[in-house]
Amino acid sequence: MWYRPVLLLACLALAVGASWSRSPTDANLSAHQAEELFAATERALVFMLRNYDALNLDGVLGVRVLQGVYDQLLAAYGPDLPRRMVEKMEQLQKLANLVGTLGTVTAAIKTPFYFSRASFLLNAKLWRFILPTRHFETLPTTDMNSIFTNDNISEVLSDHCLLEFTQHDSHPHCAISRECFVNMNADNHTSYSLTHQILYYLVGIGARCDLQLIDLAGAESHVESVEQKMAQFCAKIDSEARTLAKNDFPKEARDLFMEQVGMCGVAGFTQIARPEWLDRIVTWQNPHSGCYHRFRGENFDPENFNPLRYGNYRKRSESWMRGGKSAEEACFSHRTAVALIALAAFARRLAEQLVPPLSLPP
Known part of the structure; x- marks a missing residue:
């Protein structure tokens, strides 16, 4: 109904106008941006609901992460947030739960082997946590070529190391190998390997x-602490993201950019969720379908669409969803998923x- 967005916008305008100040140089989201944030999130979720039978595991993962973020934001901040904002977030949380439930069934039916190895990522309980708000050091931007130089964490290694956190077959829960820990804490990774x-x-x-x-962190000389390592990674991720922004967001790197904002934002580093970046992310969405x-003109690696290739979160066979009249307008499960995670980071901000915010002591 037409009056609901208007009332929500008015409510947010009053609340945002009275918001506490982060710092003199740290811009706030405007009431209009807040409205666009929730509208874009709803459009994407409704699109996924209409196309749940075409979702792959990537798509469902993005929905579950967003659902977890909203769940924890409502629990931590809900009593002090504007009522209409809480109502909108509750609505989106329920919608995400429905999409996640239906999409999980689709992933189990369409990709049974992969589902058997990675279904734990789609468990809503896995994402019911909130990390304290933290800050990373702002590093200089880098050059475009260096971003894609060391994107070399293999699909098999990534999935194997994530699986170590779970109990499966004879493998105990949380039996993390030093090999995985060292590999996943190497300092030379970039791009998607860094976000992973x-x-x-x-x-x-x-x-x-x-x-x-x-x-494990205490046993490794190059890992000061879990908190320090995550801050170090997100500082590098932010440097890459600002490099992409400085180069006007190359089409082939926008998927990566949204994953960068989403991963670090969910990890509590909301400084990466810059208000001006929200405006760009919203413009990349099809305003009619939500996908x-x-x-236009974007180049793709054909291997990304090879159904026989063992995949990971960036390269596994993409799911084409019905987002337009032509193949050029086909929607991507992974891209819509990382957009949702990025939007969740802005919701936290x-x-x-x-x-x-819930913050670590200095």
């Missing part, structure tokens, strides 16, 4: 293996703009 180093920690924390991660599709 953050994903490694997020999954480990969600699986309640944080004590084991802390013990995130192939950009908005909530913490209105309510003092």
Whole structure:
């Protein structure tokens, strides 16, 4: 109904106008941006609901992460947030739960082998945690070529190391190998490999293996602490993201950019969720269908669509969803998923703009 967005916008305008100040140089999301944030999130979720039978595991993972973020934001900040904002977030949380439930069934039926190895990532309970708001050091931007130089964490290694957090076959829960820990904490990774180093920690924390991660960190001289390592990774990720922004967001790197914002934002580093970046992410969405599709003139690696290739979160066979009349307008499961995770990061930034955040002591 037409009056609901207007009322929500008015409510947010009052709340945002009275928000607490982060710092003189740290811009806040405007009331209009807050409205666009929730509208874009709803459009993407409705699109996925209509196309749940075409979702792959990537798509469902993005939905579950967003669902977990909203769940924890409502629990931590809900009593102090504007009522209409809470109602909208509750609506989106329920919608995400429905999409996640239906999409999980689709993933189990369409990709049974992969589902048998990675279904734990789609468990909503895995994402029911919130890390304190933290900050990373702002590094200089880098050059475009260096971003894609060391994107070399293999698909098999990534999936194997994530699986170590779970109990399966004779493997005990949280039995993390030093080999995986060292590989997933190497300092020379870039691009998607770098965001997956953050994903490694997020999954480990969600699986309640944080004590084991802390013990392993204490045994490695190059890992000061889990918190320090995540801050170090997100500082590098932010440097790459600002490099992409400085180069006007190359079409082939927008998927990566949204994953960068999403992963570090969910990890508590909401400084990466810059308000001006939200505007760009929203413009990449099809405003009618709600999907995130192939950009006009964008080049793709054909191997990304090879159904016989063992895949990971960036390269596994993409799921084409019905987002337009032509193949050029086909929607991508992974791209829409990372967009949802990025939007979830902005939702956290908005909530913490209105309510003092949960922060680590200096």
